[in-house]
Amino acid sequence: MIESSESPGLESPPIAIDLALQGGGAHGAFTWGVLDRLLEEPWLKMDGLSGTSAGAMNAAVLSDGFAAGGAAGARAALGAFWGRVSDAARMSPLRRTPLDVLLGRWTMDHSPAFVAFDMTSRLFSPYDINPMAFNPLRDILAESIDFARLARSEVKVFVTATNVRTGRPRIFRNADLSPDALLASACLPMMFQAIEIDGDAYWDGGFSGNPTISPLVRECSADDTILVQINPVERPGIPRSARDILNRENEIAFNAPLLKELRMIALLRQVADPGHSEGALWAAMRLHRIASPAMLDLGYSSKLNAEWDFLTMLRDEGRRCAALFLERHSQDLGHRPTFDLDDLLEGM
Secondary structure: OOOOOOOOOOOOOOEEEEEEEOOOHHHHHHHHHHHHHHOOOOOEEEEEEEEOOHHHHHHHHHHHHHHHHHHHHHHHHHHHHHHHHHHHOOOOOOOOOHHHHHHOOOOOOOOHHHHHHHHHHHHOOHHHHOOOOOOHHHHHHHHHOOHHHHHHOOOEEEEEEEEOOOOOEEEEEHHHOOHHHHHHHOOOOOOOOOEEEOOEEEEEHHHOOOOOOHHHHHHOOOOEEEEEOOOOOOOOOOOOOHHHHHHHHHHHHHHHHHHHHHHHHHHHHOOOOOOOOHHHHHHHOEEEEEOOHHHHHOOHHHHHOOOHHHHHHHHHHHHHHHHHHHHHHOOOOOOOOOOOOHHHHOOO
């Protein structure tokens, strides 16, 4: 925990923050670590959480856990959720090879089961290979979250899913949330059947917002938003193998909606008089970011790696990055942004 000399005095009102949580399968355990570290700070008050896919699940679990037992309850709930995810994957054939384990590689690129799964998913749809629409996360979510309690939680949650028919995002709020809503936000169309809610079908929210920033601006009182980013925006070199090309294609596609929103914020900052309506809210937003260069070493296949050692490695990296952020920027929260958005306008 950072010293009181580095953080606002505990006698001062807590600083309200919002968090924008990206999705990325098992890589969401990095976000678990970030949240776990931030929840240790009594001078921070989480107002709103916007999440997609794994980010949505982290947000919902945290909010429900907070409603049950404050910050300690939220930390315990997150740990229990990721423990259940790992336990459910113990019998999965999607595991690293013994050589990968020996060499300390987290990838499953050489796993025969993953290679077979990857090839099959490009030839057959989930309606062909999983006609009963089985998803082990459904039971995990039902066991991990009291959705009636979540609906009453003071920590606002905004979950993005993509409407298959219109291509537009739908934002599910606390009272709307259910296992189906969270599964919809994480529904990769070549892995799972579309999730039907209120007569419409939904796919992964990453296609339309990963995550969506707008509800944090419009419906929350905090002016500081911390983006927890697990999909690299920049990746050095040119991908040449088929797998590396697909991985980079996925990263670009799932970062595009977020970058569009961030560019809009950057443009509003350059307007001399944004007015007193919604433009002023966007211009006043102070943005921060927590990310890790370690994510550059992790490809697509590791997003399906739910081994406990991998999840806890990512958790520890998330805690380390959050601690580093607090060490460098605790005095900036509540006063000034620390993420330079102007770089996003280059080349426009």
